[in-house]
Amino acid sequence: MTPLALETKGSVLVVGATSPIARAAAAEFARQGYAVILAARDKDELDRIAADLRIRSRVEVTLLPYDADLKGSGTRLAEIALELEPPLIGAVWVVGDLGDQDRAQEDVTHAKAIVRRNFTGVIDVFTPIANAFEARGAGFLIAVGSVAGDRGRAKNYVYGAAKAALHAFMSGMRQRLDRKGVRVRVVKPGFVDTAMTFAMGPLPLLASPDKVGQAVARAATGKKDEIYTPGPWRWIMLIIRHLPERVFKKTNI
Amino acid sequence: MKPLDNKRPGRAVDQLESWGRYPRVPARLFRPERMRDFHAGEGPSLARGLGRSYGDAALLTDGDVVLSERLDRCLEFNPETGVLRAEAGLSLDALIRAFVPQGWFVPVTPGTAFCTLGGCVAANVHGKNHHRDGSFRQGVTSLEMLTADGSVRDLTPADGDDFEFAFGGMGLTGMIREVELQLRPITTSMMMVRHSVAGNLPELMAQMDDEARDDQYSVAWVDLLARGERAGRGVLMTGHHAEINELPMRYAAHPETLLTDRPGRARPFPFEAPTWLLSPGNLRLFNSMYHKWQGRKGTFFTPLRTFFHPLDAIRNWNRMYGKPGFVQYQFVVPFESGREAVTEAISRLNAAQASSFLAVLKRMGASDGGPLSFPMPGYTLALDIPLREGVIDLLNNLDALVADHGGRVYLAKDSALRPDTFRRMYPEWERFVIHKRQVDPDGRWQSDLARRLELV
Numbered sequence: 001m002t003p004l005a006l007e008t009k010g011s012v013l014v015v016g017a018t019s020p021i022a023r024a025a026a027a028e029f030a031r032q033g034y035a036v037i038l039a040a041r042d043k044d045e046l047d048r049i050a051a052d053l054r055i056r057s058r059v060e061v062t063l064l065p066y067d068a069d070l071k072g073s074g075t076r077l078a079e080i081a082l083e084l085e086p087p088l089i090g091a092v093w094v095v096g097d098l099g100d101q102d103r104a105q106e107d108v109t110h111a112k113a114i115v116r117r118n119f120t121g122v123i124d125v126f127t128p129i130a131n132a133f134e135a136r137g138a139g140f141l142i143a144v145g146s147v148a149g150d151r152g153r154a155k156n157y158v159y160g161a162a163k164a165a166l167h168a169f170m171s172g173m174r175q176r177l178d179r180k181g182v183r184v185r186v187v188k189p190g191f192v193d194t195a196m197t198f199a200m201g202p203l204p205l206l207a208s209p210d211k212v213g214q215a216v217a218r219a220a221t222g223k224k225d226e227i228y229t230p231g232p233w234r235w236i237m238l239i240i241r242h243l244p245e246r247v248f249k250k251t252n253i
Numbered sequence: 254m255k256p257l258d259n260k261r262p263g264r265a266v267d268q269l270e271s272w273g274r275y276p277r278v279p280a281r282l283f284r285p286e287r288m289r290d291f292h293a294g295e296g297p298s299l300a301r302g303l304g305r306s307y308g309d310a311a312l313l314t315d316g317d318v319v320l321s322e323r324l325d326r327c328l329e330f331n332p333e334t335g336v337l338r339a340e341a342g343l344s345l346d347a348l349i350r351a352f353v354p355q356g357w358f359v360p361v362t363p364g365t366a367f368c369t370l371g372g373c374v375a376a377n378v379h380g381k382n383h384h385r386d387g388s389f390r391q392g393v394t395s396l397e398m399l400t401a402d403g404s405v406r407d408l409t410p411a412d413g414d415d416f417e418f419a420f421g422g423m424g425l426t427g428m429i430r431e432v433e434l435q436l437r438p439i440t441t442s443m444m445m446v447r448h449s450v451a452g453n454l455p456e457l458m459a460q461m462d463d464e465a466r467d468d469q470y471s472v473a474w475v476d477l478l479a480r481g482e483r484a485g486r487g488v489l490m491t492g493h494h495a496e497i498n499e500l501p502m503r504y505a506a507h508p509e510t511l512l513t514d515r516p517g518r519a520r521p522f523p524f525e526a527p528t529w530l531l532s533p534g535n536l537r538l539f540n541s542m543y544h545k546w547q548g549r550k551g552t553f554f555t556p557l558r559t560f561f562h563p564l565d566a567i568r569n570w571n572r573m574y575g576k577p578g579f580v581q582y583q584f585v586v587p588f589e590s591g592r593e594a595v596t597e598a599i600s601r602l603n604a605a606q607a608s609s610f611l612a613v614l615k616r617m618g619a620s621d622g623g624p625l626s627f628p629m630p631g632y633t634l635a636l637d638i639p640l641r642e643g644v645i646d647l648l649n650n651l652d653a654l655v656a657d658h659g660g661r662v663y664l665a666k667d668s669a670l671r672p673d674t675f676r677r678m679y680p681e682w683e684r685f686v687i688h689k690r691q692v693d694p695d696g697r698w699q700s701d702l703a704r705r706l707e708l709v
């Protein structure tokens with residue numbers, strides 16, 4: 001019944017698709033005519049987001065279950081995504097969990113869960129996809145990191161450490177794959193107006209999830225390897241990164 | 254599957270306000286990102302859309318106010334019939350953006366597009382086509398509602414009061430999760446509009462009542478500051494969706510642009526205005542110019558956004574009234590005593606030097622929806638009144654006049670009505686209260702409006 005998209009450009013896999021940032025990114029890919037594959041745990045939300053995408057952009061939307069806390073889930077997700085038609089051309093990792101830093105300091109299981117949801121989970125998903133893109137000599141991989149990964153802070157260092165690992169993982173893949181025609185990008189948002197920040201009250205440089213999602217989708221075709229969004233965070237983080245440890249440890253930044 | 258993380262953090266605010274910026278109250282705000290988190294809090298709770306009601310309908314002092322704005326997904330759409338099912342947080346702005354290019358428009362729209370489907374149902378909003386097409390209720394075929402006992406109900410007109418009372422129910426019968434509505438087919442995104450001048454109120458009303466002059470959409474701007482023979486002079490503005498063959502050749506030459514939506518970029522109102530800006534002298538000058546300028550336009554074509562939502566071009570225009578805020582006063586009185594009541598209201602407003610330049614007069618058609626739904630056959634007048642000393646007394650005085658004439662004020666814009674006058678205006682109020690006690694025995698859904706009118 002739904003008319004097909006004008007031209008099919010290939011599929012883009014969005015992991016963590018129930019995040020409002022991911023929803024905006026998927027909408028932008030759909031608008032550009034890509035078929036989208038959405039993966040996350042929350043089936044009811046996935047159904048709603050998929051229906052909305054289909055109605056607004058008339059593209060093909062496929063839903064797949066994914067749970068970073070479940071052994072084998074990431075590997076299976078990559079396997080299925082690589083077999084779908086139209087062929088996979090890009091993958092976006094938006095999965096993340098700020099977790100509870102206080103709890104993580106007491107409960108190591110929680111700390112490890114945070115690391116899994118922000119970082120180790122991506123290894124299962126992106127490794128086979130990266131290899132397939134390398135063999136094909138085309139494709140893009142995008143991960144949503146965070147400014148929190150640029151420097152470990154008392155307030156959220158488990159999350160920050162996981163994001164830092166994610167950034168390093170992507171940077172290594174970039175050096176390996178860029179020359180093979182595969183684009184590897186990291187988007188580092190500052191504060192985004194989502195559930196994560198709502199309770200904190202008004203924050204400086206707060207970006208809408210739509211803006212960040214669009215930046216994520218634009219990263220696929222843009223020239224920048226690492227994107228700070230909104231832009232000024234690049235300069236803020238430049239300063240914060242260069243504060244000597246001897247000074248930084250005494251601050252409450 | 255493991256339990257999901259809570260995606261419903263709350264935020265305590267000191268001064269929650271709606272569009273009139275009066276009153277301002279402390280509340281706990283929640284903004285769920287997922288439908289399952291759209292529910293009441295521990296104590297008294299209220300659903301809230303984009304806060305485009307003016308008074309205290311969307312406020313709840315010290316309660317849990319749950320925002321619907323992130324729940325804005327389209328769920329089902331039939332391109333053959335134009336029936337859309339969407340989440341209650343979808344704004345008319347987003348709806349128009351998505352569906353005008355596909356040849357569909359909302360069946361009824363208020364004067365702003367920055368309101369949600371849920372808010373449009375709860376206030377049973379009316380548009381410039383009310384005299385012909387009725388209220389928002391007329392376009393709605395089904396609702397999904399979260400009731401006080403936590404169950405989710407699919408409601409259709411066959412469910413009687415459970416369905417009907419949601420229209421004008423002001424969020425007091427349950428949280429609306431989804432709305433199914435019949436969109437209106439259009440062939441172009443342009444409006445064919447006609448303006449005509451009227452020298453005074455009787456002339457304006459006569460033009461408005463003239464069937465030959467009438468059109469699908471009809472509304473009049475009234476100059477409340479004109480005195481004597483010119484009292485109530487105004488400009489009648491009517492229009493309909495332009496058909497392709499009505500448009501001048503230059504549009505028809507580019508068929509791909511016929512259904513483009515031109516939302517434009519909203520400019521912010523730059524500051525909280527000083528009170529002298531809206532002094533009587535300035536208003537009089539503005540009104541004279543406006544009367545000449547709008548009256549001269551005759552018949553012309555304009556994009557639908559400009560026709561329906563002109564104020565949306567300026568974001569936060571409510572700051573124009575300065576820090577104290579303002580009230581919008583809207584009432585409807587039956588046709589029989591319409592002229593008398595409107596004339597008297599205008600003269601009382603003038604005597605109190607309380608009038609403003611945004612005054613709108615319109616004919617309303619048949620009533621529909623629940624007992625608290627505002628529209629009824631008659632003339633409706635709406636105007637902004639900047640808040641200052643004595644305004645609430647003035648409003649109560651006008652309320653009595655309106656009630657004496659068998660009319661009523663619009664609850665979505667009200668912040669002053671007293672319970673006894675309210676009962677005279679909405680004679681079926683008791684049916685509403687009885688229904689509310691049945692569906693919500695513990696008084697889960699409340700609002701400052703409901704508390705003020707003793708509905709809870």
Ligand SMILES: Cc1cc2nc3c(=O)[nH]c(=O)nc-3n(C[C@H](O)[C@H](O)[C@H](O)COP(=O)(O)OP(=O)(O)OC[C@H]3O[C@@H](n4cnc5c(N)ncnc54)[C@H](O)[C@@H]3O)c2cc1C
Nearest residue numbers: 302303304305306363364368369371372375378379424429
């Ligand atoms: C510039 C301007 C022009 C306007 N013109 C018109 C007009 O021409 N005609 C007209 O009728 N109105 C008009 N209005 C009023 C406006 O359309 C209504 O107040 C409408 O209800 C606003 O929708 P909202 O989503 O902002 O709701 P809110 O203001 O947030 O809430 C309004 C009411 O709806 C309830 N509500 C909201 N969402 C839900 C939900 N999901 N479930 C249950 N209850 C809910 C709230 O509890 C509250 O009682 C105008 C307002 C403005 C600012």
Ligand SMILES: NC(=O)c1ccc[n+]([C@@H]2O[C@H](COP(=O)([O-])OP(=O)(O)OC[C@H]3O[C@@H](n4cnc5c(N)ncnc54)[C@H](OP(=O)(O)O)[C@@H]3O)[C@@H](O)[C@H]2O)c1
Nearest residue numbers: 016017018019040041042067068094095096146192194196
């Ligand atoms: N919000 C901010 O201010 C901000 C700032 C900087 C960076 N970021 C990053 O941006 C990304 C999106 O953030 P958001 O604020 O939109 O958060 P969100 O709404 O909580 O989204 C998180 C996403 O990750 C998925 N997810 C979480 N745990 C998972 C698990 N165990 N298995 C599979 N999927 C899981 C969630 O899906 P399900 O729950 O459906 O499984 C959801 O799609 C995150 O990586 C976050 O770190 C956010």
